[in-house]
Amino acid sequence: MRRGLILLTLFFSTCCxxxxxxxxxxxxxxxxxxxxxxxxxxxxxxxxxDVIMKAAMVQVRQNVSAAIAKTDPNLSVENTKKMxxxxxxxxxxxxxxxxxxxxxxxxxxxxxxxxxxADLQAVVDFYQSPAGQRLLKESPAMSVEAMQITNAxxxxxxxxxxxxxxxxxxAMKAAGEQQK
Numbered sequence: 775m776r777r778g779l780i781l782l783t784l785f786f787s788t789c790c791x792x793x794x795x796x797x798x799x800x801x802x803x804x805x806x807x808x809x810x811x812x813x814x815x816x817x818x819x820x821x822x823x824d825v826i827m828k829a830a831m832v833q834v835r836q837n838v839s840a841a842i843a844k845t846d847p848n849l850s851v852e853n854t855k856k857m858x859x860x861x862x863x864x865x866x867x868x869x870x871x872x873x874x875x876x877x878x879x880x881x882x883x884x885x886x887x888x889x890x891x892a893d894l895q896a897v898v899d900f901y902q903s904p905a906g907q908r909l910l911k912e913s914p915a916m917s918v919e920a921m922q923i924t925n926a927x928x929x930x931x932x933x934x935x936x937x938x939x940x941x942x943x944x945a946m947k948a949a950g951e952q953q954k
Contacts, residue, residue, distance in 0.1 A: 800883070800886045800887060801886075801887070801890070803890040803891050803892070804886040804887065804889075804890065804891065805885065805886055805889060805890070805891045805894040805895075806891075807882050807886075809891065809894055809895075810882045810885045810886060810894065811878070811882065812898065813885070813894055813897065813898055814878050816898050816901050816902060817901060817910065818910055819878065820874050820875075820878070821914065822913060822914050822917070823874050823877075824874070825914040825917065825918065826914070826917055826918070826921070827869070829917070829918040829921050829922075830921065831862075831865045833921060833922070833925050834861060834865070835858060835861055835862075836925075837925070837928075837929060837932070838857065838858075838861050839854070839857075839858065840929065841932075841936075842854065842857055844933075
C-alpha cells in the first residue's frame with residue numbers, strides 16, 4: 775500500500791512539474807502577481823484552505839473508520855488505532871508537500887489567464903464591502919457544513935460502488951471457476 779502511495783505521489787509530482795514548468799502567455803490586461811496575491815489576502819484564502827483541509831481530514835478519518843468497520847468488523851482496537859495513525863500520517867505528508875503559500879504561488883497564473891486587472895479589482899472591491907466581508911466571514915462555516923451534507927451522499931455512493939464492485943468480482947470469479 776505504501777509503495778502504491780509513493781508511486782501515486784511521484785506520478786502527480788511529475789505531472790505537476792510538467793504543467794507548472796511551462797510559462798503561460800498572459801493577456802495584456804492580466805493582473806500582476808502582486809494584485810492576485812492581494813486578492814488572495816482580501817479573500818482570506820489561506821485561512822479558508824486551512825479550515826477546509828482540517829474539515830476534510832475529519833471526514834476522511836470518519837470515512838476510513840466506517841469503511842474499515844464494514845470490511846473488517848473484527849479488527850482489533852489496536853489495529854484500528856494504527857489505521858487512524860496511518861491516515862493522520864498521510865494527511866501530515868500532504869500538508870508538508872502542498873504548503874498553502876506554495877500552492878497559491880502556483881495558481882497565480884491561472885487567475886492571470888482568466889481574469890483581467892479590472893475584473894480582479896471589481897471582485898476585490900466587492901469583498902471589501904460589508905456584504906463581501908460577511909460572505910468571507912461565513913464562507914468557512916458554510917463550506918464545512920456543505921462538506922458534512924455532501925459527505926453523507928458520498929458515503930452512500932461509495933458503499934453502492936463497493937457493493938457493485940464486489941458483485942462484479944464475485945461474478946467474474948464464478949465465471950472463471952465454471953470455465954475450469
